[in-house]
Amino acid sequence: MAVTEKQTSPSAAKVWGIGVRQIVYMALGAALYGGLSYLTNILQLPATSNVSFRPGIVIPLFFGAVFGPWVGLFTGGVGNLIGDYISGYGVYWNWDVGNALIGFIAGLVVYITLGRYFARRNIIMAEVFTIIAVIVGIGFAAYTDIWVSKYTIAAATGNFVPAALSDLVNGLILLPILLVAYNAAVRRSGRG
Numbered sequence: 001m002a003v004t005e006k007q008t009s010p011s012a013a014k015v016w017g018i019g020v021r022q023i024v025y026m027a028l029g030a031a032l033y034g035g036l037s038y039l040t041n042i043l044q045l046p047a048t049s050n051v052s053f054r055p056g057i058v059i060p061l062f063f064g065a066v067f068g069p070w071v072g073l074f075t076g077g078v079g080n081l082i083g084d085y086i087s088g089y090g091v092y093w094n095w096d097v098g099n100a101l102i103g104f105i106a107g108l109v110v111y112i113t114l115g116r117y118f119a120r121r122n123i124i125m126a127e128v129f130t131i132i133a134v135i136v137g138i139g140f141a142a143y144t145d146i147w148v149s150k151y152t153i154a155a156a157t158g159n160f161v162p163a164a165l166s167d168l169v170n171g172l173i174l175l176p177i178l179l180v181a182y183n184a185a186v187r188r189s190g191r192g
Contacts, residue, residue: 015068015069015110015111015114016068016069016070018070021067022067022068022070022071025063025067025071025075026063026070026071026074026075026078028063029059029060029063029067029071029072029074029075029079029103030074030075030078030079030082031079031082032056032059032075032079033056033059033060033075033076033079033080033082033083034078034079034080034081034082034083034086035082035083036054036055036056036059036083037052037054037056037079037080037082037083037084037087038082038083038086038087039056040052040053040054040055040056041054041083041084041087041089045162045163045166046162049149049159050089051159051162051163051166052166053166053170054166054167054170055170055174056079056083056170057102057134057166057167057170057171058170058171058174058175058178059075059079060072060075060076060079060099060102060103060106061102061103061106061126061130061133061171061175062175062178062179062182063075063103063107064076064102064103064104064105064106064107064108064109064110064133065106065107065109065110065113065115065117065126065129065130065175065179066110066115066117066179066182067107067110067115068107068110068115069103069104069105069107069108069110070104070107071103071107072102072103072104072105072106072107073100073101073103073104073107074100074103075103076099076100076101076102076103076104076137077096077097077099077100077103078096078100079099080095080096080098080099080100081096084096092141092148092149093148094140094141094144094145094148095141097140097141097144098137098138098139098140098141098142098144099137099141100137101133101136101137101140102133102134102136102137102138102167103133104133105129105132105133105136105137106126106129106130106133108129109122109125109126109128109129112125113125113126116183117179117180117182117183118183123176123179123180126175126176126179127172127175127176130168130171130172130175131168131172134164134167134168134171135164138160138163138164138167139160139164141159141163142156142157142159142160142163142164143156143160145159
């Protein structure tokens with residue numbers, strides 16, 4: 001008997017829940033994002049300050065899209081904090097919040113997809129939420145530097161443009177690859 005997507009998906013009510021499973025994914029996601037950020041923080045982009053090429057941005061996008069907005073929020077915020085701290089950048093709360101927003105907004109797609117990406121439409125929806133998440137999250141981080149770091153609007157834009165473009169390129173290319181791989185693993189395990 002064929003198993004349909006509707007039969008295997010969690011209920012919409014569970015999208016907002018936090019249980020042991022979500023806590024485990026939060027910790028795993030934050031550790032992965034922090035570690036990958038640390039490894040790639042040396043790949044600096046021309047910007048006002050420390051903006052790096054971050055393929056690891058796909059981690060909060062993926063964890064949000066698959067496991068929900070709270071997992072994405074924690075993965076993005078705490079993972080960015082870990083990555084910056086162990087890289088020696090210090091703590092910039094506004095960039096941690098901006099990355100948390102990226103994971104949270106990307107995770108809102110679960111309300112539509114229920115965390116399942118067997119259909120092309122759902123992967124496209126995840127990509128749309130990725131675009132919104134990166135623009136809002138990096139916009140928050142870069143433009144709050146006007147108050148936090150006393151930047152001018154031009155200096156804040158000098159961080160926003162390279163950071164947002166880099167995160168969009170990495171997210172839009174890598175997220176579908178991870179979603180397809182995750183779907184294959186779910187199907188092989190018999191849960192999908």
